[in-house]
Amino acid sequence: MMSLSAKAELFEFCAQATSEIQIECDSISTGKDQPGESSLVRCGPALIELLSRQASQIYVYYQELRSTNFSTIKLPPEIRSLTLKRLDDIISIAYSKFYAFIFKDLPICWRQLYTDAAILKFCFKLLGSTCILGHALNDRSASSKQFDETGNGLTELVKILDLTLILAGAAGEKRGRKWIHRALELLDVAWRETQPPTDQMAFERPSKRKKLEGAPDSVPASDGTQIESLFSKAEPFTPPVKHPIRHVNHVSMEEFQAHMDNPQDSNLGPEPLVIRGAIDNWPALTTNPWNKPSYLLSRTFDGRRLVPIEIGRSYVDEGWGQKIVAFGEFLREYIDPSLKGQGSFGEETTVASENEPIAYLAQHPLFTQLPALRNDILIPDYCYTAPPPHPTDPGIDQPELDEPLLNAWFGPPGTITPLHNDPYHNILTQVVGRKYLRLYSPLDTERMRARGKENGVEMGNTSLMDVGVVEGWDAMPESEEDQPSEEDFAAFEKVPFLDCILEPGDALYIPIGWWHYVRGLSVSFSVSFWWN
Numbered sequence: 001m002m003s004l005s006a007k008a009e010l011f012e013f014c015a016q017a018t019s020e021i022q023i024e025c026d027s028i029s030t031g032k033d034q035p036g037e038s039s040l041v042r043c044g045p046a047l048i049e050l051l052s053r054q055a056s057q058i059y060v061y062y063q064e065l066r067s068t069n070f071s072t073i074k075l076p077p078e079i080r081s082l083t084l085k086r087l088d089d090i091i092s093i094a095y096s097k098f099y100a101f102i103f104k105d106l107p108i109c110w111r112q113l114y115t116d117a118a119i120l121k122f123c124f125k126l127l128g129s130t131c132i133l134g135h136a137l138n139d140r141s142a143s144s145k146q147f148d149e150t151g152n153g154l155t156e157l158v159k160i161l162d163l164t165l166i167l168a169g170a171a172g173e174k175r176g177r178k179w180i181h182r183a184l185e186l187l188d189v190a191w192r193e194t195q196p197p198t199d200q201m202a203f204e205r206p207s208k209r210k211k212l213e214g215a216p217d218s219v220p221a222s223d224g225t226q227i228e229s230l231f232s233k234a235e236p237f238t239p240p241v242k243h244p245i246r247h248v249n250h251v252s253m254e255e256f257q258a259h260m261d262n263p264q265d266s267n268l269g270p271e272p273l274v275i276r277g278a279i280d281n282w283p284a285l286t287t288n289p290w291n292k293p294s295y296l297l298s299r300t301f302d303g304r305r306l307v308p309i310e311i312g313r314s315y316v317d318e319g320w321g322q323k324i325v326a327f328g329e330f331l332r333e334y335i336d337p338s339l340k341g342q343g344s345f346g347e348e349t350t351v352a353s354e355n356e357p358i359a360y361l362a363q364h365p366l367f368t369q370l371p372a373l374r375n376d377i378l379i380p381d382y383c384y385t386a387p388p389p390h391p392t393d394p395g396i397d398q399p400e401l402d403e404p405l406l407n408a409w410f411g412p413p414g415t416i417t418p419l420h421n422d423p424y425h426n427i428l429t430q431v432v433g434r435k436y437l438r439l440y441s442p443l444d445t446e447r448m449r450a451r452g453k454e455n456g457v458e459m460g461n462t463s464l465m466d467v468g469v470v471e472g473w474d475a476m477p478e479s480e481e482d483q484p485s486e487e488d489f490a491a492f493e494k495v496p497f498l499d500c501i502l503e504p505g506d507a508l509y510i511p512i513g514w515w516h517y518v519r520g521l522s523v524s525f526s527v528s529f530w531w532n
Helices: 006-029 040-044 045-067 078-102 107-125 152-166 178-192 197-204 253-261 295-300 327-335 442-448 467-470 486-492
Strands: 246-250 272-277 306-311 321-324 360-363 405-410 416-420 427-432 435-440 498-502 507-510 515-520 524-531
Touching: 006 040, 006 045, 006 107, 006 178, 040 045, 040 507, 045 078, 045 107, 078 107, 107 152, 107 178, 152 178, 152 306, 152 321, 253 272, 295 327, 306 327, 321 327, 327 360, 327 405, 416 467, 442 498, 442 515, 467 486
Parallel strands: 246 272
Antiparallel strands: 272 507, 306 321, 306 360, 360 405, 405 524, 416 515, 427 507, 427 524, 435 498, 435 515
């Protein structure tokens, strides 16, 4: 018996979801679903009824399409437009509630309402997409043009689900994040089934391309085979390391625990430590190399997946902002301008000019959003040790985590995370490129000139002192309120510090409470692991 194609499996997956949403809404409306059993109850009967009607109608379309062998259903433009408007209205109403609460206090009903409406929108858009209509679902020979770039195309389908992951956290036990990951996985396989074999090989197996040992990146081999390009290693500016952090080669968990348990200064607690070669065995540095643009694109729907980025040198600078962009756009516009207008990666990468705006994918739970990349990294064993509490302020200690918190940090040269401290112990791992870090002891917290509340946001973990300005590496930011005086700068220059440059494969242990300043020297991709 022939197995279902990914297109057919995705079709049935969506049909089931629309049916489930309708049944759940109807159970709430009729009182069969007792209060508390469904988080949608708190959204009110009007919205639940509106969601139910859209689910019911979309499910009818799925049944009609199945009964006509996936070839004859036509949706009148006015009906299609009205259904989409109703779903967008529900999404808009749910999203408006996000601004009425701090996210942690947001009632989950509004996140689930957003998620279910977005799932219905995805399912409805899929019905109108040429990747479903016009041919049998088990036909694996369809042209890639069937994934068109119109409003019904692949890019729009990916956008709907990615916004749900980023904005709403894809809430819901029966569907939610798990459903969206599966839908994207099926969509990805269905898309790849339509790709010409040569193109598919180029993206699925970048590590199998021909390489020449010792040859420069991005040049043709003697037989004409293109050697795959890597991100540029160019460093526009490299600060000197003045007080190196102690570094060791890969150490065991027991040795690391001993480092934390036996500090030189009991009042200070364990000091920072650079561990060389700590992550050399990660797929991200070996078989699935993150330093190749083509590999990252192959794991993001050829760059269609969306990511939230920060625009500006530092989050404390005037004019700093945030936006959501396609991963491919992030690479082309901010990480590597040489990729603009290219369909392949056969040319040498370059560094953005000084006039280009800096963008940073910073402190984002990328691996929750993109499980395919999560498989390329491993949680360091050091995160399963028992670290000490904060050395000077027990009030900063957080409840024990069930598992480490992972965040991605990906950007071009010149990205800066200003001097700050974190409420957890941190293992910062360097996967691509190099970063400069400077650390100050928690015993010198009073000399860090911590910020207070700014525009309603608590900034007490961030210093007013700009290390780059103090050292003369950067110009004084414009329109900076409460600017430190020359006396402040002079006093700060006398505060002792430790510093280092992280190379690919390195891990830096940053103990809780230590103030740290981070500067990207080249194109850089790091992963942080917070634990306690």
